[in-house]
Amino acid sequence: MASSKLFSTYKLGSIELKNRMVMAPMTRSRAIGNIPDDLIAEYYAQRSDAGLIITEGTSPSP
Numbered sequence: 001m002a003s004s005k006l007f008s009t010y011k012l013g014s015i016e017l018k019n020r021m022v023m024a025p026m027t028r029s030r031a032i033g034n035i036p037d038d039l040i041a042e043y044y045a046q047r048s049d050a051g052l053i054i055t056e057g058t059s060p061s062p
Contacts (some may be wrong), residue, residue, distance in 0.1 A: 010051060017051035024054060031058040 004044045030040060036058065044053060 002018075012052070019051040022052045022054070023047055023050040025056050027056055029056075034058045035060045 001017060005020060010020045020036050030043075031037070044055065
């Protein structure tokens with residue numbers, strides 16, 4: 001399975017992804033005060049093996 005296309009690089013516009021795995025966004029609403037913090041950075045760092053991560057949104061403040 002290691003030779004599967006899933007694990008091969010992929011060119012997305014000018015960005016080269018290390019594999020074809022994509023982590024979809026999840027609305028977890030953990031950005032207290034609408035400011036991402038170290039906990040959010042750690043969460044995405046733990047999942048950084050995905051070729052592409054689409055991060056969650058944070059609520060805009062007025």
